[in-house]
Amino acid sequence: MGSSLKEKIYKNIFLIVTAFSLVILFLIALFLFAEALPLFKNVSLIDFLFGKMWYPTMSPHSFGILPLILASFYVSFLSAIISIPLGIAFAVYLSELAPKGIKEVLKPLVELISGFPSVVLGFFGMVVIAPWMTNKLSPFFTETIPNFLSFLHLSYLSNFFANNLYIDVGLNITSASIMLAFITIPTIASLSEDALYLVPRTYKEASLSLGATKWETIKKIVLPAASSGIATAVMLGVSRAMGETMIVLMTCGGASMIPVRPFDPARPLPAAIAAEMGEAPYHSLHYEALFGIGAVLFILTLIFNILSDIARTQGEKKMKGKSV
Amino acid sequence: MVKIKTTNYNLFYGLKQALFDINMDIYKNKITAIIGPSGCGKSTLLRSFNRMNDLIDGVKAKGDIFIDDKSIYKDWDVVELRRKVGMVFQKPNPFPKSIFDNVIYGPRTSGIKDKRKLNDIMEKSLKQAALWDEVKDILRQSAMSLSGGQQQRLCIARAFAVKPEIILMDEATSSLDPISTAKIEELILELKKDYTIVVVTHSMQQAARMSDYTALLYLGKLIEYDKTEKIFTSPSNEITKNYVTGRFG
Ligand SMILES: Nc1ncnc2c1ncn2[C@@H]1O[C@H](COP(=O)(O)OP(=O)(O)OP(=O)(O)O)[C@@H](O)[C@H]1O
Ligand SMILES: [Mg+2]
Numbered sequence: 001m002g003s004s005l006k007e008k009i010y011k012n013i014f015l016i017v018t019a020f021s022l023v024i025l026f027l028i029a030l031f032l033f034a035e036a037l038p039l040f041k042n043v044s045l046i047d048f049l050f051g052k053m054w055y056p057t058m059s060p061h062s063f064g065i066l067p068l069i070l071a072s073f074y075v076s077f078l079s080a081i082i083s084i085p086l087g088i089a090f091a092v093y094l095s096e097l098a099p100k101g102i103k104e105v106l107k108p109l110v111e112l113i114s115g116f117p118s119v120v121l122g123f124f125g126m127v128v129i130a131p132w133m134t135n136k137l138s139p140f141f142t143e144t145i146p147n148f149l150s151f152l153h154l155s156y157l158s159n160f161f162a163n164n165l166y167i168d169v170g171l172n173i174t175s176a177s178i179m180l181a182f183i184t185i186p187t188i189a190s191l192s193e194d195a196l197y198l199v200p201r202t203y204k205e206a207s208l209s210l211g212a213t214k215w216e217t218i219k220k221i222v223l224p225a226a227s228s229g230i231a232t233a234v235m236l237g238v239s240r241a242m243g244e245t246m247i248v249l250m251t252c253g254g255a256s257m258i259p260v261r262p263f264d265p266a267r268p269l270p271a272a273i274a275a276e277m278g279e280a281p282y283h284s285l286h287y288e289a290l291f292g293i294g295a296v297l298f299i300l301t302l303i304f305n306i307l308s309d310i311a312r313t314q315g316e317k318k319m320k321g322k323s324v
Numbered sequence: 325m326v327k328i329k330t331t332n333y334n335l336f337y338g339l340k341q342a343l344f345d346i347n348m349d350i351y352k353n354k355i356t357a358i359i360g361p362s363g364c365g366k367s368t369l370l371r372s373f374n375r376m377n378d379l380i381d382g383v384k385a386k387g388d389i390f391i392d393d394k395s396i397y398k399d400w401d402v403v404e405l406r407r408k409v410g411m412v413f414q415k416p417n418p419f420p421k422s423i424f425d426n427v428i429y430g431p432r433t434s435g436i437k438d439k440r441k442l443n444d445i446m447e448k449s450l451k452q453a454a455l456w457d458e459v460k461d462i463l464r465q466s467a468m469s470l471s472g473g474q475q476q477r478l479c480i481a482r483a484f485a486v487k488p489e490i491i492l493m494d495e496a497t498s499s500l501d502p503i504s505t506a507k508i509e510e511l512i513l514e515l516k517k518d519y520t521i522v523v524v525t526h527s528m529q530q531a532a533r534m535s536d537y538t539a540l541l542y543l544g545k546l547i548e549y550d551k552t553e554k555i556f557t558s559p560s561n562e563i564t565k566n567y568v569t570g571r572f573g
Contacts, residue, residue: 100381202417206479209374210430210486211407220433225420321468324422 032295039063039288048292054256054267056276056286063289067258069296071173071266074259075248076241078177079184083241084234086181087188091230094189095196096218107193114186122250125179130170130251133263141165167263169253174262176252180244184237191236195229196222228315235308239301245270269297327352327490327520328373332387335368335377342368344545345387350537355512355521357535357552359528360567365544366524367414370492373522374409375402391490407434410488414495416475418467418482423459426467426478430486445485453481454511473504480511491515493523497530509534528568532556540564 039048043063051064090110094103142162149158199222207217223230253265254275267275273290280286317323328350335343342365350356358366368377375396377383389396396405407430418426427446428436436442446463450456455477459470467478476496483491493512497505512521512534525531531538532552539549540563548555548564559565 200417202413202415203419205376205379205413206417206419206482207429208379209376209406209411209413210433210482211403212430212433213403216433220429221419318420318466319468321420321466321470324464324466 029298032291032298036288036291036295038283039285039292042285043289048289049296052258054272056280056289061285063285063292065269065272065289065293065296067256068267068269068272068293071252071256071259072242072268072270072297072300074173074262074266075176075180075252075268076238078173078262079180079241080234080238082177082181083184083188083237087185087233087237088192088230090185090189091192091196091233092218092223094193096214096222107190110186111190114183114190116182118183118244118246119250121179121182122247125175125247125251126171129175129178132170133167133172133175134170138165138167141167164261165263169255169263169265171251171253172263172265173252173259176248176266176268177262179247179251180241183244183247184241187240188230188233188237191233192226192230195226195233198229199225228311228318231311231315232308235304235311239304239308242304243270243297243301245274249274269293269300273297325352326350327391328522329390329393330372330387331390333372333389334386335365335372336384336386337380338382342544343372344543346546348539348546348549350520350522352520353516353518354536355516355523355534356537356539357531358522358524358539358541359526359531360541360547362526364541366541367494368544369541370494370522370524371411373490373492374406374411376411378402407486408488409490409492410483410486412476412479412483412491412493412496415499416472416479418470418475418478420466420468422464423467423470423478424463427481427485429482434486449481449485450478452484452511452515453477454507455481471504473500473507476500476504477508477511480508488519490520490522493521495524495526498526505530528556528570540567542567 043051048063048065049069050066051062052066053062053064054067055062094107094110098106142165145165146158146162149155149161203221203225204217207221208214212220248268249271252268252271254267254271255265256267256272257264259266273293276286277290280290314323326349328348330346330348333343333346334341346369358369360366371377372385372389373391373396377385385397388398391400391405391409394400400408419429421429424446427449428442431442431445436445447456450459455474458474459478467475470478476499480491480496497508500508509530512523515521516536523531523535535552537550538552538555540547540555540561542563548559548561550560555564556568559568
């Protein structure tokens with residue numbers, strides 16, 4: 001058999017497999033939208049997306065998912081704030097500073113953590129983080145700090161702490177964000193490390209040979225050269241946080257109110273689907289609304305994935321000199 | 325006048341010794357060529373002068389190197405040393421930044437903030453590297469969009485912008501076409517009145533054309549080091565004779 005024929009066969013096999021999985025994905029998306037569609041005979045799209053009340057089982061019911069959308073954004077945003085600096089710092093340490101031996105141990109370890117079963121993380125959040133919040137952190141915010149501040153005669157600040165930072169529910173947005181960070185930090189660190197590793201050695205050598213210190217080289221050459229890869233990593237990390245279900249289901253408290261304080265309990269989109277799908281009667285409005293939530297979630301994660309792709313192509317352009 | 329002096333300099337990559345007891349005086353305002361077969365340690369020696377070998381894991385050095393009579397290990401701060409000893413690499417390696425940002429990278433890191441001053445340095449360096457006319461209208465464009473020869477001259481300009489006294493070039497023309505090579509050679513000859521230049525080259529003609537002094541390395545040892553004319557017309561060592569007449573290497 002000629003090698004070019006062999007090549008053709010392989011190529012076609014791969015093409016078929018790829019096409020097959022694309023079709024399946026497309027069908028899943030289609031199914032999602034088709035199941036959600038009948039809802040909009042009864043509820044307008046605006047009321048669905050921007051309605052402030054999610055009372056799917058009460059009568060009269062209300063299918064506004066704004067509290068759920070905001071909850072999703074809130075936890076993703078908080079976990080991003082925690083995990084972007086830590087993840088990138090960790091990546092820089094791994095790729096630029098750590099001795100070879102340490103890196104060889106740490107890198108696989110990080111990847112292992114990002115693949116940790118999220119139910120275990122959720123469980124940890126429930127039994128460790130949540131009690132710690134109510135028993136230790138809350139008194140610290142509402143007594144220790146205000147006492148210290150009033151001792152400094154800063155009564156306004158003191159009252160602010162005492163009145164706003166109490167934690168009455170341990171399962172809340174912050175707990176969920178912290179536990180989500182266990183997934184997003186390794187994701188961002190590992191992917192950013194790959195991006196940093198790909199920065200050509202010659203750039204670093206050029207920078208050092210011009211009298212830059214190691215730190216200046218990292219800051220001015222290595223990080224900017226890897227920036228699109230790091231942006232990709234961040235987007236994928238955030239999109240993971242947004243789609244992650246078990247952790248938010250177990251640690252976010254589940255209240256479907258519009259979240260305000262970081263210590264409010266909330267119900268992110270995936271948690272709503274997971275918690276309610278079992279009890280929603282087949283093809284009821286509630287059932288359709290949950291599919292609608294799925295569709296929204298699908299679109300949100302799709303947006304993040306597209307953004308990460310844009311970041312990647314932007315970086316490739318920069319390397320080819322098509323943009324500065 | 326001696327600018328660089330190596331005394332019993334040895335270098336090891338882990339257990340592998342790459343340089344053996346190198347004793348060599350490199351003269352100010354001269355062009356010194358280092359030649360020798362592949363793997364003989366030319367790059368290693370060149371990279372010793374600005375301590376670029378320090379970046380490689382497991383490198384150890386014995387002996388010393390003096391620049392302006394100060395030990396590069398004991399007396400020079402490594403950042404200061406690298407500002408004084410500029411380097412142009414084998415493959416052009418501009419940063420993926422604008423032409424402007426490439427040239428002023430060094431001065432900016434050394435703390436110069438004044439816009440006018442940076443502009444002056446940039447223009448002067450690009451002129452020195454014979455690149456100004458070609459890029460003066462596209463300074464904000466990415467350096468990656470230049471041709472290979474232009475990129476290499478940009479790297480030369482970038483090295484000059486730091487105001488070094490010594491320039492090290494490791495086969496800086498080997499990836500370039502003959503015209504770009506000629507331009508850069510001309511440039512190097514032009515520059516020697518202000519700088520001390522050390523070049524590594526595989527091209528015997530290039531060494532003969534440009535350099536005042538030539539050193540032949542073989543298996544990590546300095547075999548012969550003398551005026552270029554002497555090396556190419558009446559070498560005293562058998563290995564040198566064979567190498568420059570092209571019988572091996
Ligand atoms: N990073 C390194 N680790 C281990 N050994 C190295 C390293 N760099 C170079 N060597 C070894 O040191 C010796 C000298 O290498 P060097 O690169 O200095 O040679 P060279 O004369 O510049 O060769 P070429 O003409 O091919 O560039 C070679 O045997 C090489 O294998
Ligand atoms: Mg070499």
